[in-house]
Amino acid sequence: EAQVTQNPRYLITVTGKKLTVTCSQNMNHEYMSWYRQDPGLGLRQIYYSMNVEVTDKGDVPEGYKVSRKEKRNFPLILESPSPNQTSLYFCASSFSTSSYNEQFFGPGTRLTVL
Protein backbone atom coordinates (compact mmCIF):
# COMPACT_ATOMS: atom_id res chain seq x y z
CA GLU A 1 0.00 0.00 0.00
CA ALA A 2 1.35 3.43 -0.97
CA GLN A 3 1.78 5.46 2.16
CA VAL A 4 3.73 7.88 4.29
CA THR A 5 4.52 6.58 7.75
CA GLN A 6 5.63 8.50 10.81
CA ASN A 7 6.97 7.28 14.13
CA PRO A 8 6.22 7.72 16.88
CA ARG A 9 2.58 8.74 16.59
CA TYR A 10 2.53 10.16 20.10
CA LEU A 11 5.43 11.36 22.22
CA ILE A 12 5.68 13.08 25.57
CA THR A 13 9.17 14.26 26.45
CA VAL A 14 10.99 16.78 28.61
CA THR A 15 12.76 19.98 27.71
CA GLY A 16 16.24 19.47 26.30
CA LYS A 17 16.05 15.75 25.57
CA LYS A 18 16.99 15.18 21.95
CA LEU A 19 14.43 13.36 19.84
CA THR A 20 13.90 12.22 16.29
CA VAL A 21 10.61 11.77 14.47
CA THR A 22 10.99 9.45 11.54
CA CYS A 23 9.19 9.75 8.22
CA SER A 24 9.26 7.20 5.46
CA GLN A 25 7.48 6.92 2.11
CA ASN A 26 7.27 3.94 -0.21
CA MET A 27 6.23 5.77 -3.38
CA ASN A 28 9.69 6.76 -4.66
CA HIS A 29 8.75 10.42 -4.24
CA GLU A 30 11.35 13.10 -4.82
CA TYR A 31 9.83 15.73 -2.58
CA MET A 32 9.29 15.49 1.15
CA SER A 33 8.30 18.10 3.68
CA TRP A 34 7.64 18.61 7.37
CA TYR A 35 4.83 20.75 8.78
CA ARG A 36 3.62 21.61 12.23
CA GLN A 37 -0.02 22.36 12.96
CA ASP A 38 -1.08 24.55 15.86
CA PRO A 39 -4.55 25.87 16.79
CA GLY A 40 -5.18 29.23 15.18
CA LEU A 41 -1.98 29.06 13.15
CA GLY A 42 -2.75 26.32 10.68
CA LEU A 43 -0.12 24.22 8.95
CA ARG A 44 3.32 25.79 8.79
CA GLN A 45 6.17 24.39 6.78
CA ILE A 46 9.33 23.58 8.75
CA TYR A 47 11.70 22.10 6.17
CA TYR A 48 11.42 20.51 2.78
CA SER A 49 13.61 18.37 0.60
CA MET A 50 13.66 18.22 -3.16
CA ASN A 51 15.80 15.10 -3.33
CA VAL A 52 18.55 13.21 -1.58
CA GLU A 53 20.97 15.60 0.15
CA VAL A 54 18.90 18.63 -0.93
CA THR A 55 17.00 20.36 1.85
CA ASP A 56 15.77 23.88 2.49
CA LYS A 57 14.07 25.89 5.19
CA GLY A 58 10.37 26.53 5.29
CA ASP A 59 8.68 29.22 7.32
CA VAL A 60 9.50 27.96 10.83
CA PRO A 61 12.83 26.07 10.82
CA GLU A 62 14.22 27.34 14.14
CA GLY A 63 14.89 24.54 16.60
CA TYR A 64 14.66 21.78 13.99
CA LYS A 65 17.06 19.84 11.81
CA VAL A 66 16.46 17.44 8.97
CA SER A 67 18.46 15.13 6.79
CA ARG A 68 17.78 13.30 3.53
CA LYS A 69 20.36 10.57 3.15
CA GLU A 70 17.99 8.20 1.38
CA LYS A 71 15.11 9.01 -0.91
CA ARG A 72 12.51 7.26 1.20
CA ASN A 73 13.40 8.75 4.61
CA PHE A 74 13.23 12.28 5.94
CA PRO A 75 13.69 12.40 9.73
CA LEU A 76 12.93 15.50 11.80
CA ILE A 77 15.38 16.12 14.61
CA LEU A 78 14.81 18.27 17.67
CA GLU A 79 18.23 18.68 19.28
CA SER A 80 16.93 20.44 22.39
CA PRO A 81 13.15 20.45 22.46
CA SER A 82 11.32 23.24 24.22
CA PRO A 83 7.65 23.55 25.28
CA ASN A 84 6.89 25.85 22.32
CA GLN A 85 7.58 22.88 20.06
CA THR A 86 4.58 21.07 21.47
CA SER A 87 2.51 20.55 18.35
CA LEU A 88 1.05 18.14 15.81
CA TYR A 89 3.64 17.30 13.15
CA PHE A 90 2.96 16.06 9.65
CA CYS A 91 5.33 14.68 7.09
CA ALA A 92 4.29 14.83 3.43
CA SER A 93 5.68 13.67 0.13
CA SER A 94 4.97 14.16 -3.55
CA PHE A 95 6.27 12.73 -6.77
CA SER A 96 8.10 15.58 -8.38
CA THR A 97 9.33 19.07 -7.72
CA SER A 98 9.14 20.20 -11.32
CA SER A 99 5.41 20.72 -11.09
CA TYR A 100 2.91 20.62 -8.29
CA ASN A 101 1.86 17.13 -7.46
CA GLU A 102 -0.58 16.14 -4.81
CA GLN A 103 1.12 15.90 -1.45
CA PHE A 104 0.46 12.74 0.51
CA PHE A 105 0.47 13.32 4.23
CA GLY A 106 1.51 10.96 6.96
CA PRO A 107 -0.82 10.27 9.91
CA GLY A 108 0.77 12.87 12.16
CA THR A 109 2.88 12.83 15.32
CA ARG A 110 1.53 14.52 18.41
CA LEU A 111 4.47 15.83 20.43
CA THR A 112 4.26 17.24 23.93
CA VAL A 113 7.34 18.84 25.48
CA LEU A 114 7.09 19.38 29.22
Place this chain on the structure above:
Amino acid sequence: EDKVVQSPLSLVVHEGDTVTLNCSYEVTNFRSLLWYKQEKKAPTFLFMLTSSGIEKKSGRLSSILDKKELFSILNITATQTGDSAIYLCAVTDSGGYQKVTFGTGTKLQVIP
Protein backbone atom coordinates in the same frame (compact mmCIF):
# COMPACT_ATOMS: atom_id res chain seq x y z
CA GLU B 1 6.03 36.83 3.16
CA ASP B 2 3.18 34.88 1.58
CA LYS B 3 -0.13 35.05 3.41
CA VAL B 4 -3.39 33.10 3.19
CA VAL B 5 -6.57 34.12 5.02
CA GLN B 6 -9.62 31.89 5.19
CA SER B 7 -13.14 32.76 6.24
CA PRO B 8 -15.24 31.99 8.06
CA LEU B 9 -13.17 30.34 10.79
CA SER B 10 -15.99 27.93 11.50
CA LEU B 11 -19.42 27.16 10.18
CA VAL B 12 -22.32 24.97 11.25
CA VAL B 13 -24.92 24.00 8.66
CA HIS B 14 -27.68 21.45 8.26
CA GLU B 15 -27.50 18.54 5.88
CA GLY B 16 -28.59 19.57 2.41
CA ASP B 17 -27.39 23.15 2.74
CA THR B 18 -24.95 24.71 0.30
CA VAL B 19 -21.83 26.32 1.74
CA THR B 20 -19.19 28.65 0.37
CA LEU B 21 -15.76 28.83 1.92
CA ASN B 22 -13.47 31.74 1.18
CA CYS B 23 -9.74 32.03 0.74
CA SER B 24 -7.83 35.23 0.03
CA TYR B 25 -4.12 35.39 -0.47
CA GLU B 26 -1.09 37.59 -0.84
CA VAL B 27 1.86 36.05 -2.59
CA THR B 28 4.77 37.71 -4.32
CA ASN B 29 4.69 35.57 -7.44
CA PHE B 30 1.60 33.39 -7.48
CA ARG B 31 1.84 29.94 -8.97
CA SER B 32 -1.07 27.87 -7.67
CA LEU B 33 -3.79 27.69 -5.05
CA LEU B 34 -4.64 24.42 -3.37
CA TRP B 35 -7.58 23.11 -1.37
CA TYR B 36 -7.26 20.28 1.14
CA LYS B 37 -9.77 18.54 3.40
CA GLN B 38 -8.68 17.50 6.88
CA GLU B 39 -10.86 15.18 8.87
CA LYS B 40 -9.51 13.67 12.05
CA LYS B 41 -6.16 12.85 10.58
CA ALA B 42 -3.98 14.06 7.75
CA PRO B 43 -5.06 16.51 5.03
CA THR B 44 -6.19 15.05 1.73
CA PHE B 45 -5.90 16.90 -1.56
CA LEU B 46 -9.02 18.32 -3.23
CA PHE B 47 -8.08 20.79 -5.96
CA MET B 48 -5.28 22.74 -7.50
CA LEU B 49 -6.12 25.96 -9.34
CA THR B 50 -3.75 27.95 -11.47
CA SER B 51 -5.94 29.77 -13.98
CA SER B 52 -8.45 32.45 -13.22
CA GLY B 53 -12.11 31.81 -13.89
CA ILE B 54 -11.86 28.10 -14.56
CA GLU B 55 -13.97 26.01 -12.23
CA LYS B 56 -12.66 22.74 -10.89
CA LYS B 57 -15.36 20.26 -9.95
CA SER B 58 -15.49 16.96 -8.16
CA GLY B 59 -18.91 15.65 -7.31
CA ARG B 60 -20.61 18.11 -4.99
CA LEU B 61 -17.45 20.15 -4.51
CA SER B 62 -16.31 22.90 -6.81
CA SER B 63 -13.78 25.67 -6.67
CA ILE B 64 -12.87 28.74 -8.65
CA LEU B 65 -10.00 31.18 -8.58
CA ASP B 66 -9.97 34.93 -9.18
CA LYS B 67 -6.38 36.00 -9.75
CA LYS B 68 -7.31 39.65 -10.18
CA GLU B 69 -9.03 39.90 -6.80
CA LEU B 70 -6.67 37.35 -5.20
CA PHE B 71 -9.21 34.94 -3.82
CA SER B 72 -10.75 31.55 -4.27
CA ILE B 73 -14.00 29.97 -3.13
CA LEU B 74 -14.83 26.37 -2.38
CA ASN B 75 -18.48 25.43 -2.78
CA ILE B 76 -20.10 22.35 -1.36
CA THR B 77 -23.66 21.64 -2.44
CA ALA B 78 -26.15 19.31 -0.76
CA THR B 79 -23.87 18.94 2.25
CA GLN B 80 -23.66 15.65 4.11
CA THR B 81 -22.40 14.84 7.60
CA GLY B 82 -19.33 13.30 5.96
CA ASP B 83 -18.36 16.75 4.73
CA SER B 84 -17.65 17.79 8.31
CA ALA B 85 -13.95 18.63 8.37
CA ILE B 86 -11.43 21.43 8.34
CA TYR B 87 -10.92 22.82 4.84
CA LEU B 88 -7.46 24.19 4.19
CA CYS B 89 -6.40 26.59 1.50
CA ALA B 90 -2.75 26.99 0.49
CA VAL B 91 -0.66 28.78 -2.11
CA THR B 92 2.62 28.07 -3.83
CA ASP B 93 4.78 30.73 -5.38
CA SER B 94 6.77 30.79 -8.56
CA GLY B 95 9.94 30.08 -6.67
CA GLY B 96 8.85 26.52 -7.04
CA TYR B 97 6.15 24.22 -5.89
CA GLN B 98 8.26 23.26 -2.97
CA LYS B 99 7.27 26.03 -0.59
CA VAL B 100 3.65 25.87 0.45
CA THR B 101 1.86 28.41 2.63
CA PHE B 102 -1.37 27.29 4.30
CA GLY B 103 -4.23 29.28 5.78
CA THR B 104 -5.59 28.46 9.22
CA GLY B 105 -8.56 26.62 7.77
CA THR B 106 -12.36 26.72 7.98
CA LYS B 107 -13.97 24.22 10.30
CA LEU B 108 -17.22 22.97 8.81
CA GLN B 109 -19.72 21.02 10.85
CA VAL B 110 -22.73 19.50 9.09
CA ILE B 111 -25.52 18.45 11.41
CA PRO B 112 -28.35 16.07 10.49
